[in-house]
Amino acid sequence: MSTDSPKRRIWVGFDLGGTKMMAVVFDDKLKLLGKKRRKTRGSAGESVELERLAETISMALAEAGVETEEICGIGAGVPGPLDLQNGIILEAPNLGWKNVNLQEFLSKRFKCPALVCNDVDAGVFGEYTSGAGQGARCVLGVFPGTGIGGGCVYEGRIFRGSRSSCMEVGFLQMSTAGAAAGVGPVGTLEGIASRLAISAEAAKAVYRGQAPHMKELAGVDLGKIRSSSLAKSIDMGDKVIEQIVRRAAEDVGRGIGSLINILAPDIVVLGGGLVEAMPKLYLESVKEGVRRNVLPSLADCAKLKVSELGDFAGATGAAAWVRQETASQEIRKV
Numbered sequence: 001m002s003t004d005s006p007k008r009r010i011w012v013g014f015d016l017g018g019t020k021m022m023a024v025v026f027d028d029k030l031k032l033l034g035k036k037r038r039k040t041r042g043s044a045g046e047s048v049e050l051e052r053l054a055e056t057i058s059m060a061l062a063e064a065g066v067e068t069e070e071i072c073g074i075g076a077g078v079p080g081p082l083d084l085q086n087g088i089i090l091e092a093p094n095l096g097w098k099n100v101n102l103q104e105f106l107s108k109r110f111k112c113p114a115l116v117c118n119d120v121d122a123g124v125f126g127e128y129t130s131g132a133g134q135g136a137r138c139v140l141g142v143f144p145g146t147g148i149g150g151g152c153v154y155e156g157r158i159f160r161g162s163r164s165s166c167m168e169v170g171f172l173q174m175s176t177a178g179a180a181a182g183v184g185p186v187g188t189l190e191g192i193a194s195r196l197a198i199s200a201e202a203a204k205a206v207y208r209g210q211a212p213h214m215k216e217l218a219g220v221d222l223g224k225i226r227s228s229s230l231a232k233s234i235d236m237g238d239k240v241i242e243q244i245v246r247r248a249a250e251d252v253g254r255g256i257g258s259l260i261n262i263l264a265p266d267i268v269v270l271g272g273g274l275v276e277a278m279p280k281l282y283l284e285s286v287k288e289g290v291r292r293n294v295l296p297s298l299a300d301c302a303k304l305k306v307s308e309l310g311d312f313a314g315a316t317g318a319a320a321w322v323r324q325e326t327a328s329q330e331i332r333k334v
Contacts, residue, residue, distance in 0.1 A: 010066050012057055012110075013126075013319030014076040015119065015311075016040070018094030021053060023060035024315035028072075028323070030130055032312075034064025046097055054109050073113040073326045074106045075318030077122030082164055087116040113329075115322045118165035119314050121158045123307075124151035126317030127269045131308035136266035140259055140302070142169055143272035144252055145227075148190045152263060158321065170194065172255045189255045193248040195274055199225035201244045202233075210240040227277035234278065245278070246285040253289020260294050260302050271307030279306050 009028035015021065018040060025034040036059040041049060061068065080092040087103020106114035117125075124133070124141030133139035133153065143149045150169025152159035160166050170190030177187055191197060203220040205211040213236035218224035233241045256268055275282050287304060309316055 008066075008070050009072045010064075010070040011072055011319040011323050012060070012074040013122075013315035013317070013322075014053070014057065014074060014106075015122070015314035015318065016053070016076060016078045016095075017119070018079065018092075021056055022311070022315055023057040024312065024319065025060050025064040025066055026316070026319045030316060030320060030323075033066065034060045034062075035315075036060040036063060040095065046095075046100060049095065049097075050100075050102075050105055054106075057110070068110055071110055071112045073115070073319075073322035074110060075122070075320070075322030076102055076106065076114070076116050077119040077314040077318040078102065078116055079119050082116060082118060084117065084160065084164055087114065089116070113322065113326050115318075115325055117158065117318060117321055118151070118160075120149035120167075121151040121160065121165055122315075122317035122321065123149075123271060123309075123313040124269065124317065125153055125158055125321050126309050126313040126315070127271075127307060128153040128156075128317075129320040130316050131313060132269045132305040133267045138263060138265040139267050139269060140256070140263055140265040141269045141271065141307075142252065142256055142259075143270075143307075144194060144249075144274045145272035146195050148194050148252065149272075150259075152265070154263075156324070169255060169259070172258065174251060174255060189251060193251040193255075195227060195230075196222070198230065198244055198248050198274075201248075202230065202241055205238075205240045205244065211238040213238045214241055227273035230274075231277040234281070242281070245274075245281065249274075249282045249285030250289035250292075253286035253291075254293040255289075256286065256304075257290040257293025260290065260298055264298055265302050268302050268304050269307055270304065271310070271313060275306055276310065 011026045013024045021040050022037040036056050038056050078089055081090040089097050089100045089102055091098050103114050103116045127133040128139045139153045141151045148170035150167040152167050172189045174189050175187035199222045202225050206215045206220050214233040217229045
């Protein structure tokens with residue numbers, strides 16, 4: 001009789017962003033075993049950054065006490081337009097990448113299955129499997145930050161297009177006027193309600209002498225008017241800044257109301273820097289925006305919840321996704 005213990009089933013989730021990367025090692029029940037976070041250095045070049053990515057995974061494996069041979073799959077949540085069929089990052093402007101086959105790189109380097117998915121989709125799938133969306137049939141995720149990302153999980157599957165991710169919530173048309181979000185038409189949700197849009201309005205308030213505390217914290221420098229400084233400014237008594245944030249959050253709520261009318265989700269998960277910095281204020285304002293725009297018959301169908309996984313949502317979802325897809329492929333082979 002063999003006394004060999006069964007091989008562990010280990011999954012790695014990787015979250016790649018414009019400013020940071022994080023590798024997280026999980027067991028088969030998605031219990032966290034080890035992690036490693038590092039800064040992204042897009043200016044270093046594609047080959048150098050891919051090596052740093054692989055090193056980051058190896059460091060997380062070492063912390064978890066896991067051998068490379070134990071990995072059953074690696075999932076990576078990444079920004080930018082993707083070729084989901086082949087796991088290619090078509091373009092990642094913050095990294096300076098074009099046509100990078102990350103899926104092939106990870107699979108060859110670690111000799112295991114690898115999958116690439118949109119970073120927001122990964123975050124929503126993480127909340128669905130292990131966070132605020134557990135047990136739901138349909139989960140909508142909206143993540144207001146520098147931009148506004150969105151994703152949806154329906155009956156255990158990431159909702160996506162034929163070749164690429166979808167749910168570009170930030171480009172919902174909210175008005176025929178207003179700011180543009182870098183690309184696309186004016187008056188989009190991202191153009192009027194993202195953190196960058198809020199920061200621009202806050203800078204105007206500082207310039208007009210309406211926000212003395214924000215003047216002390218960040219002045220009119222958009223790079224310094226971040227979610228944390230907005231929250232501090234409000235706590236210190238800048239009413240105009242509070243009004244700007246509430247108005248933007250209500251706009252996000254109006255956009256969510258339109259999506260509830262289309263999808264009728266069980267749960268809407270809110271995440272991102274703005275939500276994390278001021279959850280109570282932001283959630284109250286989003287609820288008001290939803291109330292104004294949702295059909296009466298659907299007013300009670302969706303519960304609004306704040307993300308439970310925070311920074312770990314993307315890595316958790318990427319690992320859960322590759323675990324699910326690998327299991328599906330194994331079943332099809334039987």
